[in-house]
Amino acid sequence: MRKRILTGITTTGTPHIGNYLGAIKPALDLVDSENDSFFFLADYHALIKQTDSSEIEKSVKDVALSWLASGLDPEISNFYRQSDIPEVHELTWILSCCAAKGLLNRAHAYKSFVSENIKSGADEDKGIHLGLFSYPVLMTADILIFNATHVPVGPDQAQHMEMARDIAGKFNHTYSNLLTIPETIIQNEISVPGIDGRKMSKSYDNIIPFLSNEKTLKKSIARIITNSLEPGEPKDHQSCTLFQLYLFFASNDEIESMKQAYKDGISWGDVKKELFKVINNELMPIREKYLELIDDPNLLNDLFAAGASKVRPQAQQLIEKMREVTGITKIV
Secondary structure, X not given: OXXXXXXXXXXXXXXXXXXXXXXXXXXXXXXXXXXXXXXXXXXXXXXXXXXXXXXXXXXXXXXXXXXXXXXXXXXXXXXXXXXXXXXXXXXXXXXXXOOOHHHHHOOHHHHHHHHHHHHOOOOOOOOOOHHHHHHHHHHXXXXXXXXXXXXXXXXXXXXXXXXXXXXXXXXXXXXXXOOOOOEEEEOOOOOOEOOOOOEOOHHHOOOOEOOOOHHXXXXXXXXXXXXXXXXXXXXXXXXXXXXXXXXXXXXXXXXXXXXXXXXXXXXXXXXXXXXXXHHHHHHHHHHHHHHHHHOOOOXXXXXXXXXXXXXXXXXXXXXXXXXXXXXXXXXX
């Protein structure tokens, strides 16, 4: 039996190399001829956090081009935009009527928001809108609309998959076994350090940009914080942010050579030069592809239209069946 592997792509901000290493690269590695793969841009999810319409539009473009430049092939994989499949939202309402409030109360993001409000002495519901509370249901609809069999997620997303399985099971028990209960593929969490040593994150303002030009990439690497050890003094590679980043891009031989260079007292400037070299070597063809794609003003609209026309009939078929079993159908 062929697997249907579905990956949701968050459209908030512009990807950095942490996103590339932790999400883009491992997801594309799962694509093969033995399975059906679905990649979608979760643009409606962005409304939960972002209210600037221009930022959402820009992010959809940047994120889509980043994945395409990294090797996502719409001829092989199904590539579409969430907002082009309106059946997702009809399914969201149907599933909302099967989703227990107690289940949604346990969502990590919601609980964290409530906890912060309580700590600050505010009303526990301050700043919490229905979108934040119920977004696990929308996420469930994204997964179930195309009967995905397997969904790769990081450990922090495992709870959402359990919710999706719970909600799908409740619908199947109440009405009919129409929905596939998806399996979770837990991907090892990759903690990519930022320029300050903490996990790379836009919220920390410590990122290394993914698709920048060489000059910007070099400047970002130059800003990585190191200690005050001078050239010639032995250095500990294990606790060094530069070396941790080097591991993601260098070959085994290069890594062993760099370990020895640390023992021999390589200067921080020379380490940064070598780090720039290995990162740039991997990103250069992706950057070139990105610049090629961005020159085509109609590319994304054409791809989104083609993607929706390919997958939407499947969504329509499922919704038609769900209307029938729930009684939302023509009167005969």
